[in-house]
Amino acid sequence: MFARRLLPRRSQLVTPRSRIHQLIASRAFSTTELPNGIKLAYDLHEPSNAKEGSSRNAPIIFMHGLFGSKKNNRSMSKVFARDLNRPVYAIDLRNHGDSSHDPRHDYTALAEDVELFLQHHGFKNSTLIGHSMGAKTAMAIALRQRVPVANLIPVDNAPVDAALKSDFGKYVQGMHRIEEAGVKRQSEADAILKDYEESLPIRQFLLTNLIRTPEGTQKFRIPIKYLANALDNMADFPFNDPDEARFGGPTLIVRGTKSHYVADEMLPTVGRFFPKFEVVDVDSGHWVISEKPEEFRNAVVDFLQDKE
Known part of the structure; x- marks a missing residue:
């Protein structure tokens, strides 16, 4: 195991938006219908010099966290496509976004x-690459070994059973209240959500799930009932014996130093499941990607730039 603290450095993340649009070819979201009946929506971000068929070569699959969507990772996906010259598929997991x-x-x-x-x-x-719920999903895929995976980047989550912060239960309560109130403006929804979350960025993140109904009221596009019932499942992890499941590929754990989801005492377990892992510490809370985007970008690009 190799651990290092990531220090901020000058990066290309601040490239003007118009320049990024010149470098990256982004498409409107697409949908793949799976044999199990689930439709997964995704955004594909390709390098501007991508050749025909290159989307099959070393793609990056980017997975969001609970209550998130592919939109959360749009800017970072464009940056990775540019900096790593690889296609990036930002996926909506089931019960999220347009899936x-x-x-x-x-x-x-x-x-x-x-x-x-x-x-x-x-x-x-x-x-x-996955954050939070997406991180555990990515780790489960790697350990199941049903599909070839080259390398793995779980962001602020560990392969252990660990209770979710109570905040997630409060978010569900707040979303239920918003729907029951039949609000018509997002500002009204935000006023209700203040009782459950003080942080404006987190409230804005949750409210990206609002859509307007034909009647003019605001409703959440995510199935709140399904996700409320699944909170205990999101605290679990489907593997508990590293002797029976192990991923031997390069693995980068990116964790927030102000978050409890990847505590030091969990690292021995991480090492048994993922023996070729290293850790990068970012001075942030659980929302590593949005809180410290440049540091996150630096960690991922440094890790992947010599890997195909």
């Missing part, structure tokens, strides 16, 4: 969806 809703929501089901997605597209040498 299918289903009562079952656990890491085995999430992993199976992404495995079927990789098989459908014929990907052979993928890098999996």
Whole structure:
């Protein structure tokens, strides 16, 4: 195991937006229908010099966290496509974004969806990046060994059973209240959510799930009931014996130093599941990517720039 603290440095993350748009070819979101009946929506971000068929070569699969969507990773996906010259698929996991809703929501089901997605597209040498729920999904895929995975980047989550912060339960309560109130403006929804979350950026993140109904009221596009019932599942991990499941590929754990999800005492377990892992510490809370985007970008690019 190799651990290092990531120090800020000058990066290309601040490239003007117009320049990024010149360098990256982004498409409107697409949908892949899987054999299990689930439809996964995704955004594909390709380097501007991508050749025909190059999207099959060493793709990066980017997975969001609980209550998130592919939109959360749009800017970072464009940066990775540019800096690493690789296609990036930002996926909506089931029950999130524009993907299918289903009562079952656990890491085995999430992993199976992404495995079927990789098989459908014929990907052979993928890098999996996931934050929080997406991190555990990525780790489960790597350990299940149903599809070839080249390397792995879990962000602020560990392969252990660990209770979610109570905040997630409060978010569900707040979302229920918003729908019951029949609000018509996002500002009204935000006023209700203040009782459950003080942080404006986190409230804005949660409210990206709001859509306007034909009646003019605001409603969450995610199935709140399904996800509320799945909170205990999101605290679990489907593997508990590193002697029975191990991923031997390069693995980078990116963790927030102000977060408890990857505590020092968990690292021996991480090492047994992922013997070729290293750790990068970022001075942030759980929302590593949005809190410290340049530091996160530096960590990932440094790790992947010599890997195909």
